[in-house]
Amino acid sequence: MHDGFESRESWPFECLRCLYVWEEDYVVRHLTDDHGNETEIWLASGVPVQPPWSGLSCPACGAYHLTSFPAGYLARHPELAAAPDPVPLAKVPVIPIKDIAPPVARPPLPRRLLIAVGLPVVAFVGYELYAYMAPIAHHH
Known part of the structure; x- marks a missing residue:
């Protein structure tokens, strides 16, 4: 693979379940091999990740039902991004099993x-x- 070039992309998202809005920053490496085949490697914080349209989940509720906006959309609509960062899923309080009501038959x-x-x-x-x-x- 020959290094082609890198580009930076910011993808704004909205969760269709909890309506949380956030933005993810990516570096995209555009590569071409010796045969002229092109590929892209998506990086988030320097780590290879899936492209933003593939398997991203909401950081607030964990849902996979998301929508994205055009690049720069949140900069033009700051009222959408005014929500505070969500509590990470790992820090959500765990409810002991004895406190959970049994399912209704x-x-x-x-x-x-x-x-x-x-x-x-x-x-x-x-x-x-x-x-x-x-x-x-x-x-x-």
């Missing part, structure tokens, strides 16, 4: 409902199988 579905939904499905599948197999049986 779901009542079983009534048999009549299962029959009311299941019988039409079985009838439809049976008819489709019959309609498919009948012409085949008549040809032999």
